[in-house]
Amino acid sequence: MMKYIIVQAGGKGTRLKHLTRNKPKALVPVGNLPMLFHLFRKYPDKRFIIIADYKKEVMREYLEVFADVKYQLVDADGDGTCAGVKQAISLIPEKEPFLLIWSDLILPDDFEMPTGYRDFPKEVYPKEDYIGISETFSCRWSYKEGKFLEESSCEHGVAGFFLFTEKESGPKRRAGALDAGKQNDVQRNRIGRNKRIWCI
Numbered sequence: 001m002m003k004y005i006i007v008q009a010g011g012k013g014t015r016l017k018h019l020t021r022n023k024p025k026a027l028v029p030v031g032n033l034p035m036l037f038h039l040f041r042k043y044p045d046k047r048f049i050i051i052a053d054y055k056k057e058v059m060r061e062y063l064e065v066f067a068d069v070k071y072q073l074v075d076a077d078g079d080g081t082c083a084g085v086k087q088a089i090s091l092i093p094e095k096e097p098f099l100l101i102w103s104d105l106i107l108p109d110d111f112e113m114p115t116g117y118r119d120f121p122k123e124v125y126p127k128e129d130y131i132g133i134s135e136t137f138s139c140r141w142s143y144k145e146g147k148f149l150e151e152s153s154c155e156h157g158v159a160g161f162f163l164f165t166e167k168e169s170g171p172k173r174r175a176g177a178l179d180a181g182k183q184n185d186v187q188r189n190r191i192g193r194n195k196r197i198w199c200i
Helices: 014-020 035-042 056-067 083-090 171-177
Strands: 004-008 049-051 068-077 098-102 130-133 142-144 147-149 160-165 187-190 195-198
Touching: 004 035, 035 049, 049 056, 049 083, 056 068, 056 130, 083 098
Parallel strands: 004 049, 004 098, 049 068
Antiparallel strands: 098 160, 130 160, 130 195, 142 147, 187 195
């Protein structure tokens, strides 16, 4: 069973311009609810580690007033899409599965985690890591033939959704394995209708 969710919520949202002038992208409302809060609503019993960067004081104050989940805020160290991820992963206890997700990815209501990451049955432990792959929108990074590429793609776009069995199997180690071309470790799985993820 997965207890921890790391949320990369430090984005500026430069393409949203006037909507992010006074707040981080994660607090822009979608359906009258800030993007980040869609995750809170979907997983109210999880422990959130939220990575803040742009307008982080606004994020801090907003969460103090409105967040009704267990959370810890991490100030991103460095620049770029993955800033703060290493810091956040260091807060995950050993041997604990976790989700790493970008705050602007709103999961459908009928989305279900793979077996082992769900709350039930509790005795089933996850055995595989997953990468979310888009089918309906273009992503800046893609995952093809066992490798991450900075190449825009709809069909193979990395959607900012990663499930790890534990932090030792997390991004740093996994990226090395992928670069080594261990393509036979990769198999495609579908979770529900039109929700594609890759098991690595």
